[in-house]
Amino acid sequence: MxxxxxxQPIQFLFEKELLEEIQKVSTIKQxxxxxxxxxxxxxxxxxxxxxxxxxxxxxEDDSGEELLLYFVEFGSxxxxxxxxCLENTSSEIRAICESDTTLIMVPVAFMxxxxxxxxxxxxxxxxxxxxxxxxxxxAIDALTFLKLDERLEKYIKDKSKVTKSKTLKITHLxxxxxxxxxxxxxxxxxKKMENQGKVVLGRNTISINY
Numbered sequence: 001m002x003x004x005x006x007x008q009p010i011q012f013l014f015e016k017e018l019l020e021e022i023q024k025v026s027t028i029k030q031x032x033x034x035x036x037x038x039x040x041x042x043x044x045x046x047x048x049x050x051x052x053x054x055x056x057x058x059x060e061d062d063s064g065e066e067l068l069l070y071f072v073e074f075g076s077x078x079x080x081x082x083x084x085c086l087e088n089t090s091s092e093i094r095a096i097c098e099s100d101t102t103l104i105m106v107p108v109a110f111m112x113x114x115x116x117x118x119x120x121x122x123x124x125x126x127x128x129x130x131x132x133x134x135x136x137x138x139a140i141d142a143l144t145f146l147k148l149d150e151r152l153e154k155y156i157k158d159k160s161k162v163t164k165s166k167t168l169k170i171t172h173l174x175x176x177x178x179x180x181x182x183x184x185x186x187x188x189x190x191k192k193m194e195n196q197g198k199v200v201l202g203r204n205t206i207s208i209n210y
Contacts, residue, residue: 036094073162
């Protein structure tokens with residue numbers, strides 16, 4: 001069970017009665033940076049509501065290559081997780097914490113009932129579906145239409161936004177894996193961005209100037 005202090009950050013999202021139900025049936029979960037929160041093939045038992053931190057959601061192909069789909073920020077949840085809940089299927093994504101993350105874990109058993117009972121819950125679910133679908137389409141467009149240097153710049157901007165920091169603590173290899181490229185190519189493109197004055201490169205850090 002969670003307390004009123006835990007629930008306070010999401011009071012603006014839901015009506016009082018629903019907040020009281022969330023408080024009664026949910027639990028708090030804290031996941032450190034870099035940990036996998038949901039993995040491929042896992043059965044989804046809880047709907048995560050993000051209170052603090054950020055989560056990276058990726059897909060994996062048959063060869064083990066990952067494709068970044070979207071980031072989940074404060075006050076949101078993962079649309080792919082919701083889909084698994086509705087369809088009662090195993091996870092088709094991997095969710096990795098981008099920073100130390102705090103979540104409210106709502107048992108899946110309450111999802112359907114709340115959809116009919118609470119307007120704010122319906123709005124929350126549908127809005128998250130719409131937002132995540134839009135982000136996935138942008139990811140597909142970037143992969144299809146943008147050059148790698150443009151995808152890299154978009155990736156850095158997006159990551160800065162979700163981590164709320166102009167300095168990213170990340171290796172060139174991690175970026176390469178997210179963008180389905182090689183470390184050598186990413187390092188070359190980052191050096192080009194540094195020469196253009198867009199970033200400053202450090203030891204496993206990237207400071208953004210734009």
